[in-house]
Amino acid sequence: MKRDRPSSTARKVALNILALGAKPEMQDILPDGIVDATARLLVAAGVVGEGAVRFARSRTAVAIYEAFDWMMPGQFEAFAHRKAFCERTVRDGIAAGAIQVLVLGAGYDTLGWRLAPEFPGVRFFEIDNPATGERKARGIAGLGRRDNLYLIRADLANQALVDVLAAVEDWDNA
Numbered sequence: 001m002k003r004d005r006p007s008s009t010a011r012k013v014a015l016n017i018l019a020l021g022a023k024p025e026m027q028d029i030l031p032d033g034i035v036d037a038t039a040r041l042l043v044a045a046g047v048v049g050e051g052a053v054r055f056a057r058s059r060t061a062v063a064i065y066e067a068f069d070w071m072m073p074g075q076f077e078a079f080a081h082r083k084a085f086c087e088r089t090v091r092d093g094i095a096a097g098a099i100q101v102l103v104l105g106a107g108y109d110t111l112g113w114r115l116a117p118e119f120p121g122v123r124f125f126e127i128d129n130p131a132t133g134e135r136k137a138r139g140i141a142g143l144g145r146r147d148n149l150y151l152i153r154a155d156l157a158n159q160a161l162v163d164v165l166a167a168v169e170d171w172d173n174a
Contacts, residue, residue: 006132010107011047013079014038018056019065020080029080031087037110037143045139047108089109094119100172101125102165104156107132108139116146123170127152127161 011050020026021035026118039053053062065076090111103112112124126149128136133153134162134166150171154164165171 004131006047006135007107007129010128010132011042014047014108015043015052015056015061016065016076016079017083018042018053019058021059021060021078022057022059022062025171026080027076029077031084031114032145032152033114034083034087034110037114038108040143041108041113041139043139044142045108045135047135047139067068080145081093083109083111087115094122099123103127104161106136108136111138111147112149113143116149121151122152123148123172125150125152125165125168125171127154127156127164129153131153 017030018035022028035057039057042048043050043053045084070129090098093101099122101108101115101122101124103124106112106126106128109126112126113121116124124146126136127133128151130153132153137151137153140146140149141146150168152164153170158165163174
């Protein structure tokens with residue numbers, strides 16, 4: 001990844017989520033609202049246009065992803081299972097009393113943005129490289145800020161996580 005450019009991997013993962021949303025069998029696996037929120041975020045952030053979103057959500061895009069799945073069988077659908085696992089784990093943690101959620105390398109993930117209104121007593125922190133973080137912040141501004149969602153732009157290749165978090169006023173080290 002080039003430090004001065006938004007992550008192409010984050011873009012690919014987000015577009016993959018859109019394509020998975022076009023597969024009926026993924027509807028029961030993908031977290032509620034993830035596909036629409038991801039599409040809206042990508043457009044609001046200027047990552048892709050409406051045409052790219054429409055294509056990513058098409059059967060043609062699904063067929064392309066599935067055609068390449070032979071190289072690493074199951075990789076395409078694994079994204080849906082991973083997103084579902086992460087969201088279940090976060091929800092379980094909150095149910096057990098967690099008041100902070102930290103996502104490293106958040107990319108264009110919408111977990112914090114989607115869960116923040118449901119859990120106003122929980123603070124959601126996302127750290128990503130400055131270029132990707134800038135795009136994400138632009139997209140979140142377009143979707144609507146959340147008071148308990150903190151977007152942190154930091155290059156963890158050059159800064160220690162503990163130092164980055166120490167500089168965040170609302171992060172609780174306890």
